[in-house]
Amino acid sequence: MTETSAANRPLRIAIVGAGPAGIYAADALMKSDVDVSIDLYERMPAPFGLIRYGVAPDHPRIKGIITALHKVLDKPQVRLLGNIDYGADINLAELQRFYDAVIFSTGANADRALTVPGIDLDGSYGAADFVSWYDGHPDVPRNWPLDAEKVAVLGVGNVALDVARVLAKTGDELLPTEIPPNVYEGLKANKALEVHVFGRRGPAQAKFTPLELRELDHSPNIEVIVDPEDIDYDEGSEAARRHSKQVDMVCNTIEQWAIRDVGDRPHKLFLHFFESPAEVAGQDGKVAGLRTERTQLDGTGNVKGTGEFRDWDVQAIYRAVGYLSQNIPQLPFDDQAGTVPNEAGRVLSDDTAEDPAQRYLPATYVTGWIKRGPVGLIGHTKGDANETIACLLDDAPNFTPAAEPEPDAVTKWLEDKGIPFTTWAGWYRLDAHERSLGEPQGRERVKVVEREDMLRASEPGKV
Numbered sequence: 001m002t003e004t005s006a007a008n009r010p011l012r013i014a015i016v017g018a019g020p021a022g023i024y025a026a027d028a029l030m031k032s033d034v035d036v037s038i039d040l041y042e043r044m045p046a047p048f049g050l051i052r053y054g055v056a057p058d059h060p061r062i063k064g065i066i067t068a069l070h071k072v073l074d075k076p077q078v079r080l081l082g083n084i085d086y087g088a089d090i091n092l093a094e095l096q097r098f099y100d101a102v103i104f105s106t107g108a109n110a111d112r113a114l115t116v117p118g119i120d121l122d123g124s125y126g127a128a129d130f131v132s133w134y135d136g137h138p139d140v141p142r143n144w145p146l147d148a149e150k151v152a153v154l155g156v157g158n159v160a161l162d163v164a165r166v167l168a169k170t171g172d173e174l175l176p177t178e179i180p181p182n183v184y185e186g187l188k189a190n191k192a193l194e195v196h197v198f199g200r201r202g203p204a205q206a207k208f209t210p211l212e213l214r215e216l217d218h219s220p221n222i223e224v225i226v227d228p229e230d231i232d233y234d235e236g237s238e239a240a241r242r243h244s245k246q247v248d249m250v251c252n253t254i255e256q257w258a259i260r261d262v263g264d265r266p267h268k269l270f271l272h273f274f275e276s277p278a279e280v281a282g283q284d285g286k287v288a289g290l291r292t293e294r295t296q297l298d299g300t301g302n303v304k305g306t307g308e309f310r311d312w313d314v315q316a317i318y319r320a321v322g323y324l325s326q327n328i329p330q331l332p333f334d335d336q337a338g339t340v341p342n343e344a345g346r347v348l349s350d351d352t353a354e355d356p357a358q359r360y361l362p363a364t365y366v367t368g369w370i371k372r373g374p375v376g377l378i379g380h381t382k383g384d385a386n387e388t389i390a391c392l393l394d395d396a397p398n399f400t401p402a403a404e405p406e407p408d409a410v411t412k413w414l415e416d417k418g419i420p421f422t423t424w425a426g427w428y429r430l431d432a433h434e435r436s437l438g439e440p441q442g443r444e445r446v447k448v449v450e451r452e453d454m455l456r457a458s459e460p461g462k463v
């Protein structure tokens with residue numbers, strides 16, 4: 001075992017945020033040669049972050065990553081303390097009383113702003129809110145208005161694809177997934193016949209991954225349509241295709257769609273390139289159309305406006321231009337990047353100082369999307385966690401030992417404060433309950449949405 005300042009007992013670590021980044025951090029700690037005891041704090045009653053509340057319900061293979069993460073949380077060195085909101089229920093000084101070090105892995109759950117006139121009209125939605133709705137997040141409204149026949153999705157990344165695909169599929173197509181009853185009812189009433197996805201730049205600049213893009217075409221209800229005029233490459237684009245197999249595959253798929261005949265599947269999903277949102281038209285306070293400016297490549301892969309405008313008859317707009325993290329109380333925050341300023345996971349307190357004691361907040365770390373911004377797949381958070389944990393273990397010999405490191409001290413404190421927290425055993429119960437709800441319909445699970453219902457199902461003998 002490596003020497004630490006608390007060598008005669010396990011190193012006590014709090015991880016705030018039980019998404020993939022936090023769980024991979026716990027895994028990396030347990031795989032090290034240091035004796036550790038970890039508490040994983042989570043705002044939701046259930047763990048797994050955006051795998052549960054971001055990944056689309058029709059992506060069961062990705063949701064299945066939970067199975068691997070389960071094995072980490074099954075280990076005796078780690079405890080889940082769910083339904084605890086850092087900032088509201090517990091603060092940094094309180095955590096420092098009970099732990100030798102604190103890692104934040106709070107991810108991202110809000111939409112990056114898009115400044116276009118009219119963007120705040122009724123009928124203009126953030127993708128993150130819509131995703132939270134269809135993934136059964138307890139903190140968003142239960143009903144989603146899906147009465148628009150023509151819908152615009154702004155953005156050309158995988159989240160835009162998820163949103164467009166869910167809007168273009170039928171409720172019955174999504175029924176075999178884990179969607180809760182209110183989401184099925186909402187999607188069944190969806191009137192969308194046309195979904196228009198808009199990108200400012202060209203196919204070579206789209207942020208889609210090839211597999212997720214091709215999946216659009218697998219639905220018997222979705223006709224994917226690309227205008228051949230939207231296929232254009234400059235030197236910068238050609239270089240991007242040469243350097244990245246992914247970019248080349250995405251371009252090839254889009255080209256194939258542009259040259260084929262349009263079929264007769266009932267819902268049309270248009271992928272538009274070189275259209276920059278210029279204004280959202282409104283009527284009676286509601287979205288009544290979208291104006292875009294045609295753009296053209298400038299040689300480097302960037303685009304410039306042409307001064308030519310087009311009007312699109314749409315009644316709803318979804319902004320899928322990126323997620324954004326929220327600031328974490330008591331930590332520095334870079335509003336522009338939406339991250340906690342850090343070096344390899346060590347939280348910076350004064351980046352002009354050379355002495356590590358002044359340069360970094362003591363024994364405080366970040367990992368995952370809060371560390372490097374809301375880009376990248378679940379797998380990327382593993383590398384992040386390894387880097388952060390390597391720093392933490394290097395620093396461990398100099399940690400100030402926690403005043404109350406016994407695991408019971410913090411749970412007693414939470415109980416005394418009247419904070420009803422969930423546990424790993426509680427997740428087992430909620431998981432079994434959700435599976436039992438799905439079983440009669442031959443579905444793997446049906447999600448429980450209400451927080452109170454989740455809490456009840458997590459308690460022994462309550463469902």
Ligand SMILES: Cc1cc2nc3c(=O)[nH]c(=O)nc-3n(C[C@H](O)[C@H](O)[C@H](O)COP(=O)(O)OP(=O)(O)OC[C@H]3O[C@@H](n4cnc5c(N)ncnc54)[C@H](O)[C@@H]3O)c2cc1C
Pocket residue numbers: 016017018019020021022041042043044047048049050051054055056059062084085086087105106107108109131159162323367368369370375376377378379381
């Ligand atoms: C819509 C969408 C679809 C995606 N689809 C895929 C996909 O198909 N495949 C793929 O590989 N990747 C996908 N991703 C990316 C993937 O979800 C991220 O890479 C990954 O979830 C980031 O992990 P994280 O742990 O940093 O953040 P998160 O997953 O956001 O986890 C952070 C956790 O911290 C908790 N938390 C936040 N604040 C607090 C607080 N104050 N107190 C306590 N807990 C808190 C949150 O509740 C959450 O559980 C998708 C992302 C989005 C947004």
